[in-house]
Amino acid sequence: MSAATLTQTIGRTLAELRQSRGWTLKTLSEATGVSVPVLSKIENNQTGISFETAMKIMGSLSLSLDELTGDKREPALVSGRRAINPAGTxxxxxxxxRSYxxxxxxxxxxxMVxxxxxxxxxxxxxxxxxxxxDGEEWMYVLDGSIELHTELYAPLTMKAGDSVYIDSGMGHAMVALNDAPARVLSVYAGTGAPFGMPHSDG
Known part of the structure; x- marks a missing residue:
């Protein structure tokens, strides 16, 4: 699914969900913390949806990716599933x-995500x-260097090859230390995750 298709599907599903609950855009805004103008544009496919906003909406409404994208397929009963991502896919x-x-x-x-x-x-x-x-997360710096900010610890400087495992419920942010962007591999584990994190700033 492309990012454009994903954005369009999210808008349609969000509108259907809001209407099924008898909510106004103001009610949805109060429930998610996302402004009415932004929600309106998302529903009408007039703007792209940021990762953070998507996470906030899904976390606030306890939606999984399946529910958000309207995927009604039953989960496979076979345990030997796999997914392959060739380079660039x-x-x-x-x-x-930042980008994801x-x-x-x-x-x-x-x-895991x-x-x-x-x-x-x-x-x-x-x-x-x-x-x-919700959940836990492992981060590994691939390129560049970052400073990991958390609400409970002093900022942690990390360079390529360094890793950290954190409780994702602890507020956190990443800052690039050099002029060039840094790339960080993360593996998130938790329940009910939409893409990887139920909500962020947005």
């Missing part, structure tokens, strides 16, 4: 100051509100 979702590459997106109800975040922000303020979501 990850689902890319741009966002402010999501892998194995054709697999539903995954217990692998992704690569390209970080091009240079201060915690530029990142925005700390990201937080």
């Amino acid at each position: 990850a689902l890319k979702i741009p966002s402010m100051g 590459e999501l892998f194995a997106t054709e697999l539903r109800q995954k217990r 692998p992704m690569i975040t390209t970080v091009d922000v240079h201060s915690a303020e530029e990142w925005g509100p700390l990201s937080r979501h």
